[in-house]
Amino acid sequence: NAGVTQTPKFRILKIGQSMTLQCTQDMNHNYMYWYRQDPGMGLKLIYYSVGAGITDKGEVPNGYNVSRSTTEDFPLRLELAAPSQTSVYFCASFSVAGARNQPQHFGDGTRLSIL
């Protein structure tokens, strides 16, 4: 009963490095989201996907890329890490199949520092 799994939990990157934050869910949810959480700010949407092969930008997409080749996986790619991308990243999933009164399920977060 894993739910939404994010890896890694922590990572330190140097400016200009690249990395992929992994997110996988085992609930067959069609909607998946990437958010970032900065101190004193509400979570902001980076990218989202309404199903395999479909992705769209959120509020703060610059510097990030995503792909959704399967229902289960929704990786977030940082190509050229910048200090402004230091944040905690959360992946979430949701199903619109059946009843609509269902909450989003969140992963435990990835704490990323860019130095």
Added chain:
Amino acid sequence: KNEVEQSPQNLTAQEGEFITINCSYSVGISALHWLQQHPGGGIVSLFMLSSGKKKHGRLIATINIQEKHSSLHITASHPRDSAVYICAVNKPFGNEKLTFGTGTRLTIIP
């Protein structure tokens, strides 16, 4: 101005006190969520509301659609309730994307 505003930003109370956290929003919504985030931890959904009131254990959530306001109440508060409580809304036709408040940090002192 944020579309979702929470008050207070910080709240410290003694164990056993009745706690109220408020959320006001300025947009049309299809649903409102209350989420809980423990220090260093993930985010857990507590309630999803589109009208009225919901209760789960010592937690009660209410929403007034006309006034665009929701409250989260905790009865008989306990130190394990210490966490950040986050209000978020779904906008209609928004692909279920959430717009978040900045959170209320609750500390319950034994």
